[in-house]
Amino acid sequence: MNRHSTTGSDGSTRHLTEDEVLDLLQDYLPREERERLLSHAADCEACEQMLRERVIEHERLRATRPLPATATPWWRCLRAALTAPAYPYGAAAIAAAAVLVILLWPRGGPPGSEQLTWLPVTEENIRFRWAPQEGIDSILVAGLEAYETQDLERATRLLKDASAEGEMELIRKMYLGSALAWQGRYAEAVRILSEVSDPALPDPWGSEARWTLYVALRASGHESRADSLLRRLAEESGEVALRAREQLK
């Protein structure tokens, strides 16, 4: 028997377990216990190999996958902004927007879509396959994910089917309207986005949703409404206002 072999609960000799290696890696063990396990591993090639593999995994994880600064999904940032008191469009919204990017990639789309922009999504390509979010319809989450990946048909289908209340209903309509517009379904987009075009919505979502509504109005032949909205957008501040002013020149 190996001098340093560990002893099982039944008195038999055994090698290191995965649990023991994990406790070793995290330095959870009392010194005496740690010494006993390490002494065994030093004399046991199989255990040393397992320890080495786990150490490598551990250090590679620390090197290549640092813990994200925030673990909050992008649409939760929006939800938080919408639920804060007095339409929180100050610091909270700005802070949330700071971690977001507005994806402005032009691409082949339906006629009239040249001016469309994507509503903000995070840079992180995160899926939410497993964890159903408490109180939030999983279909809605899947629809938002589909929008994030620009799977527009799927996003439209899911966002239409999803049920939501309160601020999540606003979110659902904003992204549904955008997805419809990107598919050239401007009339439907106008109808949906008209319900969420409140100027008090936090930016950048609110202004981008109103810009999408403007594009949809123009493309669907509602010229006077489009002009009116464009002038209002030009009076605001921020990226969308600059875009609107440029359009008015």
Added chain:
Amino acid sequence: MMPHMNPLWPTRLRRACEQVGQLREGAARDEARGEVWLILNAVISRFLRGHARTLGRISAQDREDIAAQKSLDLLRRIEQGTWDMEEREPAEIAGFLSQVARYGLLDFLRADRRRKDPPPPREMDSEGMSEWAPPDDPGIPRAPLGTTEPPDLRVERREYVRALRQCVAHLTDRARRIWFFRVLCSMPSKEIASHPDVRLKSGHVDVVLQRARQAMRECMEQQGYEPRDMPPGTFVELWRAYRFGEEA
């Protein structure tokens, strides 16, 4: 000597999760988040390895991806207060994470069109710690060791390791870490450069490593050792020194 019976990580994970939920933003909370992140990744990865034996093989990269995603999902739920481990037994925690890994793997395999029919879920035995690992995750067989290292080889190995440790001690802290990550963990320069204990440009890592290797070679030669494969046990002894700063 009392044998090590119950794993400690579930209890520590539970405590760290409680801290994440209770503490305000700050260093202590960040530290707790980091601990939760590392444990979740390690545990889910471990269960993925086990489940993959029966459900379907995956690459190490895919396993890391699944573990990271599931860990992030769980961390979110912890931060949002939609999942907590208060009053959960350690075996429950392990069983739950095993199931998280299992479903994560099934999702992946389904998407990859390589899914096999999974075995029915197995009831967890909260009494016996031997049931913590899924049935297909035996790890290293718990059989008696069949061989014993001859005493002369053990002495030789100990002498070699002692010389190696003396030489490593002459390196700077940063050079020692870089040498350890490359020589003993086989990590590429890019990963070493981004490691939180190093934080250098990749090119700089290569320079430090080259000098460290040269210094180690000269030091070992002065002690009468030729370059050769490290004998068994070397990794454990050097990792012990690296991780805990102590000698056998």
